Amino acid sequence: MAKILVNDLAHSYALDPQTDQNWALKPLTLECADGGAYALLGPSGCGKTTLLNLISGLLKPSRGRIVFDGRDVTDASPEERNIAQVFQFPVIYDTMTVYDNLAFPLRNRAVPASDIDRRVREVAHMLELDGMLNRRASGLTADSKQKISLGRGLVRSDVNVIMFDEPLTVIDPHLKWVLRSKLKELHQRIRRTMIYVTHDQTEALTFADKVVVMKDGEVVQIGTPIELFEKPSHTFVGHFIGSPGMNILPCSIEGGKAVVAGTAIETANGSAYRDQGKRLELGVRPEFVSFGNGGIPVEVVKVLDIGRYRIVEARHSNIVVKMLVPEDAPIPQRAHVHFDPGHTRIYEDGWVVP
C-alpha cells in the first residue's frame, strides 16, 4: 500500500520528439492517495495505458519522476516496485489448477505455505471460485479465467498498488455487473491503492473514488464521479461521460444569459462570463432537460425506449436536444424544453467559464 506521486511525467515513443503529437503522454502531475481507488478514463490513444505502464515500470519515462511513499522509483524495475497487475486478457497457467494459479504469485515470493493456503482460500471465496479450486484452468470459461486473473492480482497483501488494464472488456454484461461490484466491495474491504484503466465510463465511474479523464495525452479533468457528471470542466468530459453525453449547443451571451435559438437561458455561470469573440457553447446533460412552459420551442423527432427511461430527441431548426424521460411520463409532439439552470453551463473554447 502506498501513496503514488507522479511528478511532471511525460513520455514519447519517438526517440527525438519534435511536435506535440510525438508525445503519447504530455507533462502530468498527479497524486494517488494511499488506499484510494482511481480510474484512468479516455478513448483509445489517449495515453492512459502509457501512464499505467510508466507507473508499473514496464516503460521508462522520457521525463519526470515517479515516487512511491516518498521513494523515487523512476529507475526501479517492475519487480522492485512491488505491484500487481491484471490485464484485459486472462494471464493464467492453463495446465495448473485454479488453486495453484492463485498461489503462484505467493510461492514465487517464498511466502510460508500456511499463509499461502489462507490467502488463496480468502481470495477464492471473495471471487466465488471456492467450488473450482481443484479444477484445471484450461477447461474454464473466459469469465472464470478472468476471475482467476483478478484473484492473482489480489492475492498478495504486500503490494504497493494493484493496477487493472481494461479487466472487464471481454466479460459478458451480466457478469460484468457482478465482477465490478465485487471489485468495488473488495476495495472497500481491503483499502489498497488501485488504479483502473478503461474506456468504459460506467466501469470508471462506479469503481473509482477519483477519475482521471484523459484525451490526446493530456488530463482534461480529475474529479469524483459526481463532479465529472455534474460539473464537467470541458465539453469533452461532458460528451465522453454520460450516455447519451451532454448536449453541447452553440450559443451567444446577452446580459449574463445564454441565448440559444433566440431564447434566453439561465445558467450556473453566465454572470462570470467576461470575454467576447471566442467559441461559445452551452452544455446541459440530457438528465437536466425537461418539458416545460417556457424555454426553447421544439418538435420531438425521435423516441428511443431503453426500458428504464426513454431517450427523446427534440429539434428546433438545426439544433437537436437530447433528454431523458421516465418510463411512464407522457411525451408531447410539440413542446418547449427547459434546462435546469443549476446544471447548465457556458463553455468557452471547450473549457467551462470558471
Next chain:
Amino acid sequence: MTLELKNVAKHVGTDVHIHETNLVLEEGSFNTFLGPTLAGKTSLLHLIAGLEPPTTGEVWFRGKNVTGVPVQKRNVSMVYQQFINYPNFTVYENIASPLRVSGLPESEIDARVKGTAELLRLVPMLGRRPSELSGGQQQRTAIARALVKNSDIVLLDEPLANLDYKLREELRDELPKFFAGRRCIVVYATTEPMEALLFGGNTATLDEGRITQFGPTAEVYKKPDDLVSARVFSDPPINTAAVTKRGSSIIIGETIELPAGKAFQSIPDGPYTIGIRPHHITPTVRKTGRAEIEGKVLVTELSGSESAVHFDLLGQTWVSLSHGIHRFDVGSRAKFYIDMEHTFFFDRQHRRIEGRG
C-alpha cells in the same frame, strides 16, 4: 419474402449447439439475437448463412429450400467482432472487393462504392489503408463491404464489441439508419440488452442453444414469456426471489410479507418466483403502491446520474438502481421500495403469469 428455419438443430458430436428451432424473419426487418456467450448466437448465424449445415431441419428462403446451398451462392454478408479488411487495399478497394467478382461495369461499381461510403461517412477515408483508420472507421469499412453488394441477408456478429464505448454509442445510433428502407434481413448478435433496446425491431432471446422468445423488442422486454427470457433481457441483472402468495400478500422466506400488486392479488395462492428489475426497486418512494423492504448495504456504485445499491436480503444479493445520488454506508441497514405493479410473477415451470385487471 422471408427466411425460415424449420425444425433446425445443430449437434456437434454429442454436444447440442442448437436445439430444434423454428424461426421466421421478414424481409426488411432488423432482428437482434440477444444472449450470453455460448448461448448459440454465432451457431445460429452460421446456420442462417449456410456456413454450416444443420444436423436436422431445413432453411427456407423466399419460398425455396436452401438447406444444401453453399454460402457463396446465398448472397449473404457477415460482419464479425474483429474488423476484417484487406490491409493492402485502400478503403475504396476494400468496399469494392465484393463487387469485383460480380462482373459489374466499373461505373456501377464506382457509384455503389461512393454511395455506400457516403452513408457510412467514409468518403474522406476512401484513399487510406485500414491501418490509417480508427477502430470505428475500420469497422464501418467492414460494414460498408457487407452493404455494398445489396445482400439479401446481413449478419452482424457482435460487430461493436471491440470498439471504444463512445464509438460504440455512435455506431449503435447509426446502424439502424444504414439499413432503413432496404429489403435485406438484418440479424445482429449481441450480449448486451441495451443494444437490443436501442435498435428496436425484433429480438430473440437465446439461452443454452435455444431461442426462448422472439417478438417485437419492446414486447419481449416488457412481457417476457418466462424467467429465462427475463434474465437474458435485463441489464443490470433482474432480482429474483422464491415467494409464497397468500391472499393479497406475498411472503419472501417466511418472514417478509409484502402486499401483492393490484393485478396479482387474484392469481391463485401458492409458490411463485418473482422478478423485479433493479430500476423498480428505489431508495425513495416516488409513487404509491410500493412495498417496503429492508436490507444490509453491501456496495454502492454512484455513476453521477444513477446510483446502484447492492444489498443483502435474507442471504441473497439484490440490486436497486435509481436516478440521482443516494449514498449509503457499507454495512448499514437501509429501506428500499419495490414497485409491485411492475413485478413479474413466474409459476413453478418458470412461465410468466399475466396479472388480472
